[in-house]
Amino acid sequence: MRGLVLLLILLARPVLAHEFFLGDLQIIHPAIPATPVGARSAAVYMALSNEGDEDERLLGIETPFGRVRFLEPVIDAAGNTEMRERAWLDIPAGEIVLLARGEMRGSLANVNRPLIEGGELTGTMIFEKRGRFDMFFMIDPVESETEHDPVSQPRAKVDETDRARDIADIARALRTALDAPQALIAPIALAGDMAIAGWTTGDTGARAFLRRGANGWNVELWSNDSLLLPATLTSLGVPRTDAGRLLAEVEAQETALGQAFSTRFDAFPGTAYVTGEQE
Incomplete structure (x- = not known):
């Protein structure tokens, strides 16, 4: 045993967490910012860390409001940035892939009720090799329009x-x-x-x-x-x-x-x- 000998490790009922494991794939803090009054859409964020030897592919995420769209910022010939939809999200072996401000993100439409900070939203992730995985999103604090804009936040990707x-x-x-x-x-x-x-x-x-x-x-x-x-x-x-x-x-x-x-x-x-x- 490395480091300090731990006191007691007991088997018990599962508890809430903002991190999930699917074999050697870590799903780190899947979250949705709380929605302002009148909002009908929401961003979806998380980090996916593939510590295995094989590539994986996220084919979709199902929620009570429908499927999450994967949107990627693309710069056209004129230098303008637009968000284009992708059918899936590749997760190469040994890499961390983000759904985050300033780069690839998830988008959820038809949000017909408020999402309150501190709550949860159930979901099912569909992977090409690992299959279906039931999980939940934490509802994080509401974000401003500036935080939501990948163009006005050029440092967000690095951070x-x-x-x-x-x-x-x-x-x-x-x-x-x-x-x-x-x-x-x-x-x-x-x-x-x-x-x-x-x-x-x-x-x-x-x-x-x-x-x-x-x-x-x-x-x-x-x-x-x-x-x-x-x-x-x-x-x-x-x-x-x-x-x-x-x-x-x-x-x-x-x-x-x-x-x-x-x-x-x-x-x-x-x-x-x-x-x-x-x-």
Whole structure:
């Protein structure tokens, strides 16, 4: 077992998460922004990380409002950007593919009821090789029109891609430290080279503190709500501005995921420091 010996890992009922596994394919935070009053369409976002040796193809996503359209920004000869529909989404082996602002995205029409922040929407993803997979979308905070526009946000692609890679790397580092490949890692909050991530195995869970080093993300400790104290983050060398961003993002994400997550993390007994080299 790498790193710290984990206390107890119990088998229990499944819990909500913003990450799903389908073999070696990770579906990271499938989400839809809350819809403003009167809206009849919504964007669909997620990251798909294919850690296997074979390419995969997402053929479609079914929801109670109908199928999700895959739209890709294309620049024409005149330099104008338009969104063109694609019939499927390729997920090459060893790569992360995004449905995100500024690049390929999902679009859902015929939304005939409000989508409220913090709620969920059921869906079924249809893969060429893995078949049908039932899942759900988290309803994230409403986004502005500027955030929704791929032309006016030229940095979004880089930022979203880097964030998706960090999320995948953090989840991998935390599962390695736990020696628990199927641990649920949610939520993940980032600020520069620091991160706070929640982990759950059965009824056991905690919040972990990670730091990016020369060889990637490393888990330093996991704890309960004491990790959310500004003094704790200061003692870990987190600058005040980064600490504020981390705590605000943790609070927002845990609120969206539901009180059960925060309650489980708060109940962790004390603080456990991770020792040993992590791969």
